[in-house]
């Protein structure tokens with residue numbers, strides 16, 4: 302089994318995954334409450350908390366799988382991109398665990414994890430497929446022909462979709478992270494109440510969300526008595542419309558109807574429903590595989606090259622890859 306470790310942002314994650322992609326345990330210790338009062342992730346607090354809890358998260362993972370370190374034949378860890386201090390905690394722990402047992406260590410690109418999350422479980426998506434990854438830090442469309450790599454077809458020119466949710470929520474006076482808050486509020490609102498822009502920059506498959514955020518700012522200013530749920534529903538509809546439009550264009554352009562979804566925004570109810578409706582060959586993974594987790598990191602490691610001991614002893618984390 303592969304032991305995966307993921308600490309790129311504010312979730313401390315470990316997982317055990319078999320070579321054929323079955324998940325034996327997938328544990329996430331969320332730091333959400335620690336950061337909430339600051340309205341966003343505080344990098345130093347995130348690193349310190351990873352350090353505090355990572356050992357217990359790994360123990361818990363082994364226990365839930367009914368396994369011990371003897372059952373682990375490879376360690377996989379997120380090397381980047383992410384918060385450098387947070388990544389360093391995971392990379393150092395993974396190196397120590399692997400070196401103590403002379404196990405191979407696979408450095409994993411966090412985004413490769415989101416891209417291949419749909420290849421886990423009983424009904425894995427098969428290559429070639431298209432994937433829309435929308436998270437707090439990244440939003441892009443990619444094509445996967447070989448599971449060891451992905452080709453980006455288009456990405457956001459400014460804010461990520463999750464960032465648009467988080468900044469929008471802040472403008473509406475909601476808590477952090479904003480995505481789940483808007484998702485919840487939008488259920489009681491009218492998505493046609495306000496007309497927000499759906500930007501489709503350029504003639505490729507790029508995204509842009511900064512204009513939308515500004516538009517919400519002006520709408521809130523000009524309509525101080527507007528219904529919060531209507532604002533949330535209309536704003537969410539604009540983000541989802543922009544994501545789905547590009548995904549449909551990619552399906553058309555690439556002539557591929559096998560489609561997967563990944564990243565925290567893929568937890569959004571409206572996005573999940575709209576993408577699921579695109580066709581029978583669409584995979585929308587369970588929410589716990591969309592938001593940050595270590596199962597997707599161990600899963601992606603199946604397709605990469607693990608470094609043998611002691612080659613990885615000088616492995617470094619990287620904020621950008």
Ligand code: KG4
Nearest residue numbers: 436437438463478480565566568569592593
């Ligand atoms: O993939 P992720 O867990 O971490 C990153 O790698 O960024 O994504 C976090 C992002 C946050 O911006 C959060 O607001 C958003 O995913 N998110 C959602 C929902 N759940 C999480 N956005 C919309 N609707 C949701 N239900």
Ligand code: ZN
Nearest residue numbers: 436564565593
């Ligand atoms: Zn992520």
